[in-house]
Amino acid sequence: MISRIQNAKKLAEDLGVPVQALAHVLNQNVQNAWTPGNPAGLNGAMGFDVNVFEQVQARAYDVLLPDIQWNTTLPPGSLDTSINPGAKLTSYRVRDRRGKGAFAAVVGKDTPTVGVTQNKVVIPIENARVMAQADLDDIRAVSFGFEGMNLLTDLGVVMREASERHIEEVYFYGYAGLGFSGYLDYPNVPATSAGTKAAGGTTWAVATGDEIAKDVFTAISLVYTNSKGLFLPGRVEIPLGQLAQIAGQRMGGAAGATGENITVLEYIKKNNLFTSLTGQELQVVGLRHLTGAGVGVTNRMIVSEWKPDNYYMPMSIPFNMLAPQDAQFATNLFAEYKFGSFHKPYPTSAQYIDGI
Secondary structure, rough: HHHHHHHHHHHHHHHHHHHHHHHHHHHHHHHHOOOOOOOOOOOOOOOOOOOOOOOOOOOOOOOOOOOOOHHHOOOOOEEEEEOOOOOOOEEEEEEEEEEOOOOOOOOOOOOOOOEEHHHEEEEEEEEEEEEEEEHHHHHHHHHHHOOOOOHHHHHHHHHHHHHHHHHHHHHHHHHHHHOEEOOOOOOOOEEEOOOOOOOOOHHHHHHOOHHHHHHHHHHHHHHHHHOOOOOOEEEEEEOHHHHHHHHOOEOOOOOOOOOOEEEEHHHEEEOOOOHHHHOOOOEEEEEEOOOOHHHHHEEEEEEEEEOHHHHHEEEEEEEEOOOOOEOOEEEEEEEEHHHHHHHHOHHHHHHEEOOO
């Protein structure tokens, strides 16, 4: 069998095809089928050739990926890990009350009556899993070829990251098949468009510092006034491009409309309704997922009151790595985690602004 494969000319004659037609087959498929030590587990991805005059550095540079951001958008105390791992749903009660006192009329008559009602809100929870497999010989080979490297340990780290990437996607974009809502387009959060700029359009790319500041201040005011003062946004989330822009764009100097020779970012953080009423600096943070998240694939800004009562995320099983399991000449690694939909008990504590 091997001699026939190695003899490409004879094999081509047997098959009745030009020898050139076998080149890609021999290189990619046939040779891999009989090559001793076929790297079924590594797929050739862990090994490389080294020149006799080459010194390989001990450090390996990992491919860089964007940071996980889902947990940075949740205020401390909003992630609920107290739920029983067996629960498929979690819920909380919502209580309401009605009634108002009145001046007394005839004694014992026409006295106003108050009442209390309650219902519940149900949030779905779903189990998720991730695994990895390593051939026994691959584990030995990696340990031999790269001093100090443990393939199983590295795979465990990758599994943890894979679970975080999964949560990240579901948290921000939702999962309609399971009834999970997404952070970027949560139901009942009011949405509006940025103001029209003097240069035309609504985007910050053509806006002056005053126009950008007005968009932010208007959004904060909308939440505060529409909620009758119940909610006061102290956090502004914008796309990375807009954050980089306002960090360098100045308000116009002494001759500008504001007379402030500082960046737009500095001005917004120090001059706003939230800071005026609380004495605290406004949070302005970049969130890469907001690029194109608005209606019509426009860039979206989110202003919100960043308090635990306004955010909720059930996670009954944080990432849990099970004990390694032997499978013939391989080792299987399994991990599970269980979480539910992102939830906003008070959607009107936030405001979406599109078109920035």
